[in-house]
Amino acid sequence: MPDVLTYVLHYEGALNKNSLGAVSEGAARAAEIGGQCHAVVVGGGDLTEELCQTLGNYGATKVFRAKGPEGLAQPVIDVMAKVIDENGHGYALFGGGLLGFEIGAGLAARQKAGVTMEVTTVRAEDGKLVAERPILGDSKISISHYQGLGIIIGRINAFEVKATGGGAAEVVDVELEYSPWSTRASMVTRGEQRGADVDIEGADVLVAGGRGLGKAEGFQLAEDLAAAFGGNSAVAATRAVVDAGWYPYAAQIGQTGKTVSPKLYLAAGISGAIQHKVGMQSSENIVAINKDANAPIFEFSDLGIVGDLNKILPKLTEAVKAKKDS
Amino acid sequence: MKICVLVKEVPDAAVEKRIDPSTGRMDRSGEKNLNPYDTHAIEAAMQLREGGAVQVDEIVAVTMGPESAVRALHKAVSLGADRSLHLSDGSLAGSDVGATGYALSKALAKEQPDLVLLGQQSDDGECYTIGAVVADYLQMPSLTQVIKMDVDSGALRCERQAEYGYDTVQVEFPAVIAVGDAINEPRYPSLKAIMGAKKKPLETVAAGDIGIDASRVGAEGSQVQCGDFKAPPAKAAGQIIEDEDTGETVEKIIAWLDERKLI
Ligand SMILES: Cc1cc2nc3c(=O)[nH]c(=O)nc-3n(C[C@H](O)[C@H](O)[C@H](O)COP(=O)(O)OP(=O)(O)OC[C@H]3O[C@@H](n4cnc5c(N)ncnc54)[C@H](O)[C@@H]3O)c2cc1C
Ligand SMILES: Nc1ncnc2c1ncn2[C@@H]1O[C@H](COP(=O)(O)O)[C@@H](O)[C@H]1O
Numbered sequence: 001m002p003d004v005l006t007y008v009l010h011y012e013g014a015l016n017k018n019s020l021g022a023v024s025e026g027a028a029r030a031a032e033i034g035g036q037c038h039a040v041v042v043g044g045g046d047l048t049e050e051l052c053q054t055l056g057n058y059g060a061t062k063v064f065r066a067k068g069p070e071g072l073a074q075p076v077i078d079v080m081a082k083v084i085d086e087n088g089h090g091y092a093l094f095g096g097g098l099l100g101f102e103i104g105a106g107l108a109a110r111q112k113a114g115v116t117m118e119v120t121t122v123r124a125e126d127g128k129l130v131a132e133r134p135i136l137g138d139s140k141i142s143i144s145h146y147q148g149l150g151i152i153i154g155r156i157n158a159f160e161v162k163a164t165g166g167g168a169a170e171v172v173d174v175e176l177e178y179s180p181w182s183t184r185a186s187m188v189t190r191g192e193q194r195g196a197d198v199d200i201e202g203a204d205v206l207v208a209g210g211r212g213l214g215k216a217e218g219f220q221l222a223e224d225l226a227a228a229f230g231g232n233s234a235v236a237a238t239r240a241v242v243d244a245g246w247y248p249y250a251a252q253i254g255q256t257g258k259t260v261s262p263k264l265y266l267a268a269g270i271s272g273a274i275q276h277k278v279g280m281q282s283s284e285n286i287v288a289i290n291k292d293a294n295a296p297i298f299e300f301s302d303l304g305i306v307g308d309l310n311k312i313l314p315k316l317t318e319a320v321k322a323k324k325d326s
Numbered sequence: 327m328k329i330c331v332l333v334k335e336v337p338d339a340a341v342e343k344r345i346d347p348s349t350g351r352m353d354r355s356g357e358k359n360l361n362p363y364d365t366h367a368i369e370a371a372m373q374l375r376e377g378g379a380v381q382v383d384e385i386v387a388v389t390m391g392p393e394s395a396v397r398a399l400h401k402a403v404s405l406g407a408d409r410s411l412h413l414s415d416g417s418l419a420g421s422d423v424g425a426t427g428y429a430l431s432k433a434l435a436k437e438q439p440d441l442v443l444l445g446q447q448s449d450d451g452e453c454y455t456i457g458a459v460v461a462d463y464l465q466m467p468s469l470t471q472v473i474k475m476d477v478d479s480g481a482l483r484c485e486r487q488a489e490y491g492y493d494t495v496q497v498e499f500p501a502v503i504a505v506g507d508a509i510n511e512p513r514y515p516s517l518k519a520i521m522g523a524k525k526k527p528l529e530t531v532a533a534g535d536i537g538i539d540a541s542r543v544g545a546e547g548s549q550v551q552c553g554d555f556k557a558p559p560a561k562a563a564g565q566i567i568e569d570e571d572t573g574e575t576v577e578k579i580i581a582w583l584d585e586r587k588l589i
Contacts, residue, residue, distance in 0.1 A: 011490045071493060073458065074467065097489045102470055105455035108424045109462035112542070114550025115423055117453055134558060135452070143554040150550070184498040185467035188483070191490035205588070229589070239487065243473050243508030249491060256487050264588045274452075285586055286564070287579070298566065303582050307569025315576045323580055323589050 001090040002035025002127070005083060007076060008055060008063075009099055011191060013046040018095035020058050021159035025122060026093045027059025028162075032124035035090065038062040039169070040080050043070045049171055056169035058161065066174040071190050073102035074182040081110045082176050090149065091129055093122070096156035098256060104153040113149035118274070120158045137296050138274065156255045156278050195248025198234065205233035206262045208253060208280070209241065212269015212290065212309055216246035221313040222268055228320040229264075236260065238276050254279035268309045272297025289313070327499075328384045329371045330437050331407060332430060332444035332456065333364040335391050335398035339449060358394060360401040363445030365512040370475060370505050371443055372406040372513070379477035384408050386437055390418060390430055400523040404515035409527035411437065417533050420545030422552075423451075427459025429543050432536045434464060441482075442502040446471055457504035467497050470504035 004026040009016040019039075026037035039060045041047050044067065052063040064083045068075040080092060080103065092107055094100030101117060108115035120141075121132040131144040131152045144150075200206060207229075209222040219235065226233045237247040239254055253260055255275040265283035270276065272288070272295055280286070281300060288301040289309045298304040305312060338357040368387070375382035387402035387410040389395050399410035413433045421429060434442055442464070447454045454470065461468030474485040482497045486506065497503070515523075533540060541547050565582070569575045583589045 009489065016489065071488065071490075072495070074461075077462065098471060098486075099489065101454050102458045102468070105423065105427075105453075105458035106462040106468075108455075108549075109427055109459040112549065113424065114548065115455065116550060116552075117423075117455060138558060140555050141558050142552045143556070145551045145553075147549050147551070179465065181461075181465045181467050184501075185469065186496050188494040188496050190488075190493050192492040192494070194492055240508060243487065243506065249487070256489060264583070285588060287582075293566075293568075298564065300561065300564075302564045303579070304564050304566045305569055305575060305579065306566065307572070307575065311572050312569060312575060315572050316579060319576045319580050320583075320589060323584070 001088040002030060002033040003087065003089045004030040004035060004037045004091045004093050005080060005089040006037060006039045006060070006093045006095075007080065007100065007103055008039045008041050009097065010041065010043060010047065010070070013051065015051070015054070016095070016097070017161060018097050018154070018156055018159070020161045021157070022093050022095035022154060023055055023058040023060050024162040024164070025154070025159035027164065029122050029124055029129055033127050033129065036061045038064065038087075038089070040064045040066070040076065040083055042066045042068040042076050042079055052171045053168035056166045057163050059164045059166055060169045063169045063171045064174050065171055066176060068178065069187060071099070071187050072185055073099050073106060074185065075178050076103045077106040077110055078176060078178050078182050079174055080107055083174060084111060084149065092149065092151045094153045095159055096154040096255070100153050104151045108151050111149050113151050114144065114146045115151040115153065116144040117153040118155045119152050120155050122152055137299070157259055193249055194242070195250065198248055198250045200234045200236045200251050200253070201258055201260055203232055203234040203260070204263045205229045205231070206236045206260060206265050207233070208236040208238070208265060208267045208270060209247065210238040210267065210270030211240045213241070213246070219247055221309065225266070225313055225317045225320065228317045228324070230324065238270055267297055267301070268313060270297055271295050272300065327380055327382050327440040328386065328437065329374065329382055329441045329443060330386045330388050330434055330439040331364070331367045331371050331402065332442065332460075333368070333387050333389050333398050333402045334361045334448050335359070335389065335395040336361045336449040358397065360398040361445055361448050363447055363449065363507055364402070365405060366505050366507050366509055367443040367445050368402055368405045368407060369510045369512040373510060374477065377477070386411060386439070388430070388433055388437070389413065390426060390433065396528065399528060403526045404519040404523040405512065410529070412528060412530045413533070413536070414530055415533040417540055417544050420548065421543050422548035422550050423453050423455055424459060425543045425548045427456050428463055429533065429538055430456065431460045431463030432538045433531065434460065436531075436536050440500045442466070444502070444504045446504055446506045457502050461502035464502065466500050466502050468502040469495055469497060471506045472503050473506040473508045475503065475505070475509065
């Protein structure tokens with residue numbers, strides 16, 4: 001069947017941008033193989049008729065809405081499995097992000113389907129969809145073909161949000177009894193912001209720090225350098241150091257953090273994992289300092305410095321100041 | 327309580343990973359090691375045992391892989407597991423994520439654990455998804471990317487970073503939890519533990535022994551066919567400076583920035 005089912009995540013009454021990207025992508029690809037794009041939403045009262053209908057703007061013709069807990073994967077698997085069983089969708093598409101991975105994988109088990117994650121391109125080929133996934137540190141691209149239901153989990157930001165000007169989507173309420181295990185996990189608190197509320201999205205210059213800074217106090221080196229650049233500059237971080245409590249969550253770049261594209265992004269002690277790269281790869285100029293010549297970040301930096309940041313950063317800060325004063 | 331920890335043998339990080347052009351599968355020859363992300367899962371099991379909030383009777387390391395994977399099991403045992411289970415069968419080769427999760431769930435069903443722990447990702451496959459697949463087959467609640475986990479009123483209280491910030495989720499036993507690498511600092515095994523690891527019980531089972539449906543595993547039983555590996559569009563390589571004289575290095579960086587009007 002050529003129809004594509006997507007999952008749309010929401011939080012506090014707003015639809016998730018990556019999910020909207022999945023809807024746009026799903027609508028465009030479904031059209032190429034003669035199908036339609038539908039969406040599933042699961043949540044409470046903030047999923048109003050009006051909000052669900054707006055998915056029509058991105059190309060969804062139908063929205064399946066179920067009452068259920070938000071922010072957990074397993075209830076969504078129950079809903080999607082039921083919708084697919086009753087409507088015979090050929091593909092399930094997710095926009096990346098943590099829940100998409102969990103739902104897509106669980107759904108693959110439930111429906112005995114094939115699943116590909118970190119997909120950057122979906123193509124129509126002979127009336128079917130195929131998915132391309134970069135592997136081995138983005139050095140190769142693997143192409144997936146599906147037998148039966150195909151589950152495609154996008155890499156974050158891979159699918160562009162496109163308003164198609166389509167009319168209101170039809171909203172269909174789904175009644176179901178959740179699987180017993182789906183109700184055995186419950187959200188205690190959601191979306192807690194840890195650390196100060198800093199703004200990195202508007203900065204022209206970002207000095208980003210990672211585990212290579214050694215400890216929370218190591219961030220002083222990054223802050224000093226950002227201050228030397230002055231003007232519109234800020235300090236950003238990797239998830240590894242945010243999880244460790246060294247730096248605020250609001251400063252995190254990457255898959256579960258912010259997406260930035262400053263004029264200058266300077267990484268200090270960052271390995272360049274895919275989940276970090278996806279949040280900063282569109283920066284205009286990328287400079288990296290890392291003591292490991294094999295660090296993946298050097299694969300996508302414009303200027304790479306192989307060396308110890310503890311030696312380089314203080315001198316660089318002085319030199320930037322001197323240059324500014326001259 | 328019985329904890330099963332899923333562990334995997336992966337190519338050593340220092341070895342270049344590649345696809346074998348003749349089979350289209352990951353080339354798994356060369357140096358191998360225990361997936362570093364799995365050491366965090368073993369450590370999490372050890373900390374639950376030592377924490378005392380719940381009585382942990384047994385920690386069992388479970389893997390699916392070729393004969394050589396016993397080394398990953400020995401490593402897991404040296405890090406604290408009491409014994410191990412090795413699912414090894416030629417028919418499993420080439421299994422995709424769905425088939426691997428199905429086969430592992432059969433091995434786990436034999437053990438009847440109260441808690442299944444695993445790593446956030448395998449260093450070679452990088453799918454982040456085995457936990458969710460296994461959980462659906464075992465019909466257990468599940469979370470991935472957990473960076474804090476405590477036993478609280480007979481359930482697990484887990485924290486993780488999701489799309490909108492940090493979530494705290496209460497998960498009842500039995501459960502499947504994939505831990506993030508920020509959850510702990512794995513300990514180093516003692517020499518005695520390394521020497522003793524080979525003497526701990528290790529059971530090897532074949533697919534048929536645990537009721538695995540042969541038509542659902544291996545390359546044949548997989549629902550997704552991966553192939554046609556192609557190279558991504560080439561990106562112009564950046565300039566690299568090896569820092570020998572830091573004063574000079576900094577001068578070069580400043581000149582580079584200046585040229586692009588970034589200062
Ligand atoms: C689902 C999921 C979502 C994720 N989301 C994100 C995300 O949003 N953002 C994110 O950043 N990550 C994310 N990650 C984590 C990501 O995979 C990496 O673990 C993380 O980015 C690594 O952070 P790091 O570079 O600081 O640490 P490491 O990978 O440990 O790298 C530290 C680097 O510092 C270098 N170094 C050490 N000392 C020095 C020195 N003195 N001088 C110079 N260099 C030095 C080392 O050579 C090393 O390369 C996610 C992972 C998963 C699975
Ligand atoms: N063949 C396997 N045997 C046992 N555990 C595995 C296997 N493959 C993956 N795992 C577990 O699943 C986790 C996530 O792997 P992946 O989904 O491949 O990134 C790993 O950290 C392991 O704990």
